[in-house]
Amino acid sequence: MRVLGVDPGLTRCGIGVVEGSPGRAVLVAVGVVTTPAGDPLGSRLVQLEVAFEAWLDLHQPDAVAVERVFSQANVRTVMGTAQAGAVAITCAARRGLPVALxxxxxxxxxxxxxxxxxxxxxxAMVARLLRLDSPPRPADAADALALAICHLWRAPAQARLAAAVAGVRP
Amino acid sequence: MRVLGVDPGLTRCGIGVVEGSPGRAVLVAVGVVTTPAGDPLGSRLVQLEVAFEAWLDLHQPDAVAVERVFSQANVRTVMGTAQAGAVAITCAARRGLPVALxxxxxxxxxxxxxxxxxxxxxxAMVARLLRLDSPPRPADAADALALAICHLWRAPAQARLAAAVAGVRP
Known part of the structure; x- marks a missing residue:
């Protein structure tokens, strides 16, 4: 299973792709997409969309994992995170890919x-789990990989749970 | 000038189109797009995207106005507003339409x-300004029209200001 993780942000958006199964993950690709803070919001979101589409085309993941933000001190930051995340989620869902938060x-x-x-x-743990010499930089890149690894670990259990729930329902 | 206003929301998203100039506005179309609360977030955002695209195709606005949310009590509500708004902004910007918040x-x-x-x-004022018999229902629809009217009123002044600022810069 191949998972593309997104640590969403308008200024810096981490993207990481891992492949594997629970307990075993291999790095496929990692990077950060940036958009200029001075650009209009619409232009920044379209720049992110173009980048997400390119990553999805190139790496053909089986699922996309995006950070879910519940609460944060700064509403302005939450908004940018939510907006960038929404574009990533829309790009994935448009292709019929499962999206996990x-x-x-x-x-x-x-x-x-x-x-x-x-x-x-x-x-440090992302580096250890993926057998890298050092933690991926910047932190957004490491966070995107951690998100993808988290999904790789959790997805099978979540799928079994969903199947069990579906099984008991009429 | 024709403006499409969006009062963003995941559950209910108001959309209103008006045409006119400062001090004079005519209703073109108004409606509310809803998505089921039980659907996955990705599916809901794609449903909104499909609806925005249809409205933009049909009404060919010159500009899109979206509500800017600075702060709200409920972070969960802010997230849905930000996500739905991001999809609207991306659809407009992708076509090269100016987006105002x-x-x-x-x-x-x-x-x-x-x-x-x-x-x-x-x-009441939306009904009066657009010469309607009664305020548009639900409130999200009226809010979307108010947003479009607001942009119609403010856009020329903003454009003159931007031109003046550009003129004094080297």
Whole structure:
């Protein structure tokens, strides 16, 4: 299974692709898409859309995982995250790809064992799990990979749960 | 000038199209796009995208105005508003249409003279300005028309300001 993870942001959007199965992940590609802060919002969202389409075309993932933001101190930051995430989710759903949303604490817990792990710890574990020499830079890139790994770990359990629930329903 | 206004929301998204010039507006079309709360987020955003594309194809606006959300009590609501708005903005920008963001208080001030007007007052003024027998229902539809009227009123002044600023710059 190949998963494309997106750490959404207007200024810097992390994208990471991993392939594998629960407990085993291999790095396929990682990068950061940036848009100029001075550009109109519409232009920035279209730039992100063009980049997402290119990543989806090139890497043909089986699923897309996007960070779910529940609450954040700065509403302005939340808005940019939500807007960039919405474009990623729309690009994936338009192709019929399953889209999963994972919270930052779910992602941290998946890769480090603790939902309260810091950025450095997440980066270190991403490097260890993918057998890289050092944590991917910048942090947005590492976060996107952590999100993709989290989905790889969790998706089979979630699918079994959904199937079980569907099975008991009439 | 023809303006398409969007009052963004995942569950109910108001869309209104008006044509005219400052001080004079005519209703072209108004409606509400809904998506089922139980559908996956990606599916809901794609349903909105399909609807926006159909409205843009049919009404060929010169500009699109979307509500700008600065702060709201409920982060969950803000997220849905931001996500639906991002899809509308992306659809417009992809076609090269200018996209304007106006805050709720700018919209209220434009159509009622007061930035703190309530929903009923906005609906009543939208009906009066567009010479309708009664305020458009639901409120999301009236809000989308108010947004489009606000842009019709403000756009020429904003364009003159932008031209003046560009003129004094080297």
């Amino acid at each position: 994972h919270t930052p604490s779910e992602v941290k817990a998946s890769v480090t064992g603790s939902g309260r792990a810091d950025k450095a710890q997440v980066g | 106006h805050t709720p208080s700018e919209v209220k001030a434009s159509v009622t003279g007061s930035g703190r007007a309530d929903k009923a007052q906005v609906g």
